[in-house]
Amino acid sequence: MALEVSCHYTESSFAQSESSVTFLISKVKYEFNQAWFMDESSQDQRLPHHRNPKQFVSLDQLAELGVLYWRLNPENYENDEELQKIREARGYSYMDLLDLCPEKVTNYEEKLKNFYTEHIHADEEIRYCLEGSGYFDVRDESDQWIRIWIKAGDLIVLPAGIYHRFTLDTSNYVKLMRLFVGEPVWTAYNRPQEDHPARKEYIKGLTGQAGVPDPREEVIQAWYMDDSDEDQRLPHHKDPKEFVSLDQLSELGVLSWRLDADNYETDEELKKIREDRGYSYMDFCEVCPEKLPNYEEKIKNFFEEHLHTDEEIRYCVAGSGYFDVRDHNEKWIRIWVKKGGMIVLPAGCYHRFTLDTDNYIKAMRLFVGDPVWTPFNRPHDHLPARKGYVQNFLQKEAGDSPINAAA
Numbered sequence: 001m002a003l004e005v006s007c008h009y010t011e012s013s014f015a016q017s018e019s020s021v022t023f024l025i026s027k028v029k030y031e032f033n034q035a036w037f038m039d040e041s042s043q044d045q046r047l048p049h050h051r052n053p054k055q056f057v058s059l060d061q062l063a064e065l066g067v068l069y070w071r072l073n074p075e076n077y078e079n080d081e082e083l084q085k086i087r088e089a090r091g092y093s094y095m096d097l098l099d100l101c102p103e104k105v106t107n108y109e110e111k112l113k114n115f116y117t118e119h120i121h122a123d124e125e126i127r128y129c130l131e132g133s134g135y136f137d138v139r140d141e142s143d144q145w146i147r148i149w150i151k152a153g154d155l156i157v158l159p160a161g162i163y164h165r166f167t168l169d170t171s172n173y174v175k176l177m178r179l180f181v182g183e184p185v186w187t188a189y190n191r192p193q194e195d196h197p198a199r200k201e202y203i204k205g206l207t208g209q210a211g212v213p214d215p216r217e218e219v220i221q222a223w224y225m226d227d228s229d230e231d232q233r234l235p236h237h238k239d240p241k242e243f244v245s246l247d248q249l250s251e252l253g254v255l256s257w258r259l260d261a262d263n264y265e266t267d268e269e270l271k272k273i274r275e276d277r278g279y280s281y282m283d284f285c286e287v288c289p290e291k292l293p294n295y296e297e298k299i300k301n302f303f304e305e306h307l308h309t310d311e312e313i314r315y316c317v318a319g320s321g322y323f324d325v326r327d328h329n330e331k332w333i334r335i336w337v338k339k340g341g342m343i344v345l346p347a348g349c350y351h352r353f354t355l356d357t358d359n360y361i362k363a364m365r366l367f368v369g370d371p372v373w374t375p376f377n378r379p380h381d382h383l384p385a386r387k388g389y390v391q392n393f394l395q396k397e398a399g400d401s402p403i404n405a406a407a
Helices: 021-026 059-064 074-079 081-090 108-115 197-206 246-251 268-277 295-302 384-394
Strands: 035-037 068-071 094-100 125-139 145-151 154-158 164-168 174-180 220-224 255-258 281-287 312-326 332-338 341-345 351-355 361-367
Touching: 059 068, 059 145, 074 125, 081 154, 094 125, 108 164, 145 154, 220 246, 246 255, 268 341, 295 351, 332 341
Parallel strands: none
Antiparallel strands: 035 145, 068 154, 094 174, 125 145, 125 154, 125 164, 125 174, 220 332, 255 341, 281 361, 312 332, 312 341, 312 351, 312 361
């Protein structure tokens, strides 16, 4: 739902957490009876609208639709470690609070009808109920409405591309926390939106075409960038957002892994990667205003488009940052690497680096033999490394099978 009301903004710290649906459901220790199939009555949208007889929907059924659920402690949300873990694990860096009730929302009845218009978003919709209650309605695989009643302590995530709507119940009051990855975008796309990329991706997942989720996608995400000249540390999504898969990155020669950043010293998988690829050299680099003199100037230098004559290998053990690479058509792709993500940019690939708005990353740097960090700013198309990259990745015949670069 797109809520245009005055909000209170806060920040909070984060910590690592699991996030699988199985984990979420196992945390719920009481009988869940807060979701049900709706009747077709045209009565007040704030009524429960149960069928007769009532037909409840389980957490497992909601999970199959991509709807995630947590039960948290709303009395202590500012210091709730479980909430902090969820935020870090899922990248929810933005947070605000809002109250919805007749006393605080101008033209309340009209606004409530607007919220109730069926729509999708290009991003997840994350809502944590701190006080009061309300209904989120979602469509199932057969296009039937399921009503989800959220009360104080309930946090739900509606996946990008799912048709849904919102209304308060007859209590006419709810206080919600809104969470978002990066800068919030509340744009609602009213039904029909079958050609929207987010809707298509949602349908693929719903019908099983998307396959088993790739664990790398929790720590490495990529998208095409807009042409804005705003702060380089912003996400710079297109509108609508246009994501890039890890398979598409592999076709550009970009390798990726998800590793255990908390145990990198003893991680057998990291050890095997280093042995297989000959990464004999290793050091660490911390980039943040407190540890890097002339920080703003330095990150502008990192953001100059350049290439190296060797691979660039970076393993994020804390924080996060963006690596930008060019695709076959010279368009910028932004790769967001978070804690646990490791990527390899091939020799000769034009790229650049910047931190995100958190302004902190600790990265492990790997190299074959003695390290050479020399950047060659564009243009350097005459270098053998560039010619080799173009031949191997940018000029492949249409009938060639892509290089298997995914680890």
